[in-house]
Amino acid sequence: MEQIGKQVKLPLGRALQIAVQGIRIRFGRSLVTVSGVVLGVAFFMSNVTSQLIKQAIADEREQRQTLNLMLTLMKSEIGDLSGKTVALATFGETTVSERDLLAVLRKTPGLTLGAPEALGGKAHLLLVLGAGPATASPDILTAGMAQPVLLDSLAERAYPSAKPGSSLAQVRRELFFGRESEEQADKLKTQAEQATFRTLWIGIISILVTIIGIANALLMSVTERFREIGTMKCLGAMSAFIRKLFLIESAMLGFAGAVIGTALGTLLSFAGYGLTFGFGLITAALNVGGLLVAAAACIAGGTVLSMLAAIYPANFAARMVPASALRTNV
Amino acid sequence: MDNDLQQLLNDGATAEKSGYVIRAVDVKRVYRNGEVETHALRGASLDVKRAEYLSIMGPSGSGKTTFFNMIGGLDRPSSGKVYIDQVDIAQLDPYELAWLRCRKVGYIFQSFNLIQVMSCIENVMLPMSFAGVSGEDARDKAMDILERVGLADRALHKPSEMSGGQQQRVAVARALANSPDIVLADEPTANLDLKTGEEIIELFWKLRSDLGVTIITATHDLKMLKRSDRIVWIEDGRISKISTPDEMQIQIEEVH
Numbered sequence: 001m002e003q004i005g006k007q008v009k010l011p012l013g014r015a016l017q018i019a020v021q022g023i024r025i026r027f028g029r030s031l032v033t034v035s036g037v038v039l040g041v042a043f044f045m046s047n048v049t050s051q052l053i054k055q056a057i058a059d060e061r062e063q064r065q066t067l068n069l070m071l072t073l074m075k076s077e078i079g080d081l082s083g084k085t086v087a088l089a090t091f092g093e094t095t096v097s098e099r100d101l102l103a104v105l106r107k108t109p110g111l112t113l114g115a116p117e118a119l120g121g122k123a124h125l126l127l128v129l130g131a132g133p134a135t136a137s138p139d140i141l142t143a144g145m146a147q148p149v150l151l152d153s154l155a156e157r158a159y160p161s162a163k164p165g166s167s168l169a170q171v172r173r174e175l176f177f178g179r180e181s182e183e184q185a186d187k188l189k190t191q192a193e194q195a196t197f198r199t200l201w202i203g204i205i206s207i208l209v210t211i212i213g214i215a216n217a218l219l220m221s222v223t224e225r226f227r228e229i230g231t232m233k234c235l236g237a238m239s240a241f242i243r244k245l246f247l248i249e250s251a252m253l254g255f256a257g258a259v260i261g262t263a264l265g266t267l268l269s270f271a272g273y274g275l276t277f278g279f280g281l282i283t284a285a286l287n288v289g290g291l292l293v294a295a296a297a298c299i300a301g302g303t304v305l306s307m308l309a310a311i312y313p314a315n316f317a318a319r320m321v322p323a324s325a326l327r328t329n330v
Numbered sequence: 331m332d333n334d335l336q337q338l339l340n341d342g343a344t345a346e347k348s349g350y351v352i353r354a355v356d357v358k359r360v361y362r363n364g365e366v367e368t369h370a371l372r373g374a375s376l377d378v379k380r381a382e383y384l385s386i387m388g389p390s391g392s393g394k395t396t397f398f399n400m401i402g403g404l405d406r407p408s409s410g411k412v413y414i415d416q417v418d419i420a421q422l423d424p425y426e427l428a429w430l431r432c433r434k435v436g437y438i439f440q441s442f443n444l445i446q447v448m449s450c451i452e453n454v455m456l457p458m459s460f461a462g463v464s465g466e467d468a469r470d471k472a473m474d475i476l477e478r479v480g481l482a483d484r485a486l487h488k489p490s491e492m493s494g495g496q497q498q499r500v501a502v503a504r505a506l507a508n509s510p511d512i513v514l515a516d517e518p519t520a521n522l523d524l525k526t527g528e529e530i531i532e533l534f535w536k537l538r539s540d541l542g543v544t545i546i547t548a549t550h551d552l553k554m555l556k557r558s559d560r561i562v563w564i565e566d567g568r569i570s571k572i573s574t575p576d577e578m579q580i581q582i583e584e585v586h
Contacts, residue, residue, distance in 0.1 A: 004417050006425045014459055025447035231443040234404065235504070236432020236460035238425065322431065323395075323404040 019248040033217040037257025040210025041302045045265025048294040053273045059285040066097035078124045082110040087123035092132020126150045133158035214309035222317045233322035246314035254306020262298045351544045352378040357410035370396040372567035381542040388564035398548045402514040436505025438515035442497040444489040451485040457507040475503045495526030515547040
């Protein structure tokens with residue numbers, strides 16, 4: 001007689017095929033499951049996007065304010081900028097505001113901008129920008145200027161010491177912008193922490209909603225398919241195969257839902273803020289990298305969450321005794 | 331193969347004289363529901379010969395279904411032994427049990443239980459894929475079987491597009507997919523009208539003579555009982571009587 005063997009393990013492809021077929025045929029039910037994921041993920045993603053957009057708006061505003069402050073300071077020193085000569089020394093990395101300032105200065109009609117040594121003391125004002133330490137002392141930088149005026153963007157910039165006997169005292173050092181005061185920094189920090197906490201809390205809620213929604217929809221789908229599962233078991237399907245079937249189905253629905261949800265959440269946020277503040281403002285300083293990371297995380301998270309939610313229903317289906325297929329009148 | 335499994339097979343073979351495809355020896359089944367114990371089977375013994383056409387009868391709650399599940403490898407006895415093709419099913423692990431269900435036994439259900447999302451031929455091919463057969467081989471074999479049950483022209487139809495009798499014939503084809511030794515049918519004609527019911531009975535009869543398949547049905551259908559070799563009566567968890575259709579005919583006439 002033939003010997004009893006171990007039941008073959010079906011390739012994943014077959015389970016995938018059956019799962020896809022199931023989703024296609026039960027499209028309406030699948031849509032319900034997917035919409036659960038879509039809502040959860042969209043909710044989460046719109047929150048993340050809103051945070052990023054708010055941050056972008058705040059950054060952009062700060063930059064514009066800083067720029068205005070810089071221009072005002074320059075004007076208060078030397079009056080109208082038109083027809084003036086400004087020496088420029090840059091040490092290290094420049095900030096966005098500094099670059100914006102340079103762009104504005106270059107566009108100002110009648111204003112000459114050049115390196116201190118090239119201008120040869122004809123400059124009305126010396127502008128020192130960048131984040132690095134200066135490589136020349138103030139007296140050298142301002143050499144030849146009738147009335148040495150030095151505007152520095154950094155309060156605590158390190159300068160090489162001046163030659164002994166030079167008239168450093170005559171050089172006026174003004175600050176474009178010092179660091180924010182401690183108080184302000186603390187306030188901003190607290191606000192940021194609150195925002196993070198809120199995002200986290202909303203995130204947790206949306207995750208729970210998604211998990212429960214999917215688990216419920218899948219449980220329904222298991223109950224609906226009780227007889228089908230039992231029949232498959234009678235025909236020689238193993239519990240692992242049934243489990244695989246439901247996990248794959250859920251992962252696919254989860255992925256589809258997460259993609260749609262991510263797109264929807266992002267678009268809604270953009271539309272909302274864009275219509276209120278103008279698309280120029282929100283896109284100018286937007287952290288695109290952060291947005292992409294968040295989107296990828298949402299899609300991956302949605303898929304994984306759907307699979308997590310499917311564990312219970314899948315096990316429930318897999319544990320079913322084949323005999324129940326014989327007599328269930330569902 | 332495991333040594334203990336080999337041992338089991340040998341045991342089965344020695345316990346087995348010859349020709350019996352199913353042997354049930356003093357099978358008992360107790361269901362526990364909390365404190366309550368339900369004795370569904372109180373010791374049933376039965377030998378089924380190869381290519382026999384056996385009907386099982388009994389009132390509901392008699393243990394008929396339990397016994398039926400037991401000899402079909404769907405359930406394990408609490409005590410006693412069930413040999414299917416000389417293998418003691420109580421000793422099999424889930425993988426082996428699934429293997430046995432896949433290749434040794436074909437199931438036919440009262441309400442057909444076709445997978446609704448699959449076409450007729452896909453339903454027939456499903457047990458084959460569980461047995462590791464796929465692709466062209468499976469398709470060809472499925473077509474052969476469908477031809478045998480007279481549904482080759484409806485291979486690509488969905489179950490919902492077919493009549494009850496046609497669906498049940500697909501189910502028969504599916505049960506035959508892995509050339510099982512035993513076909514187990516639970517009230518196969520209960521959901522069919524008289525004429526299509528007769529067609530199914532005829533099909534069973536043909537399969538038995540053509541392929542030498544052992545057919546076991548749980549049924550109350552008189553026409554079905556009449557065509558069977560033996561009728562097993564189950565009452566109160568025990569086999570109360572095994573009769574031939576002729577004897578049964580007399581009893582029924584006495585009742586009427």
